[in-house]
Amino acid sequence: MDTGQVSKASAGGTCPEGDKQCLQREKAAVRIQAWWRGGRVRQTLLQAALRAWAIQCWWRSAQAKTLEQRRRLALRLYTCQEWAVVKVQAQVRMWQARRRFLQARQAACTIQSHWRWHTSQTRGLLQGCYEVKASHLELDIEILMA
DSSP: OOHHHHHHHHHTSSSOTTOHHHHHHHHHHHHHHHHHHHHHHHHHHHHHHHHHHHHHHHHHHHHHHHHHHHHHHHHHHHHHHHHHHHHHHHHHHHHHHHHHHHHHHHHHHHHHHHHHHHHHHHTTOEEEEEEEOSSOEEEEEEEOOO
16 A cells, blocks of 8 residues: 555545645555565565475475486387397307307217228228248238227
8 A cells, every 4th residue: 555545545534634744654554565465475485495495496396206217218129129139149159150060070070980980991902922932931011909
């Protein structure tokens, strides 16, 4: 309220007309009331702002927790998928290595069997020549052993 409104209110108010001291007290009372009400309004607005700020902080914290949970879940899923890929790759590499080993073992077995057959065919053969002369026997013998 301004002073113009106070004089209008005082026209029908408690102060008799022409009593300046009463009007001044009434104006002072109105100013004190305005100051008090303004302080209360500012205090109420400050409390509302602080409460809104607290709610916003809580909301941001809840959002951050939710985001962190989603991030961890995504990381866990990614890790599981990567681990599965690594396991599959390891299985394939093991299968390939085993296949190469079995092929090499089969080749070694084939070579060994052919070599054993060859050595068994030539083992114990006597190669040489002999001559019989009138009084003695002359032998020239070579024994091949593998």
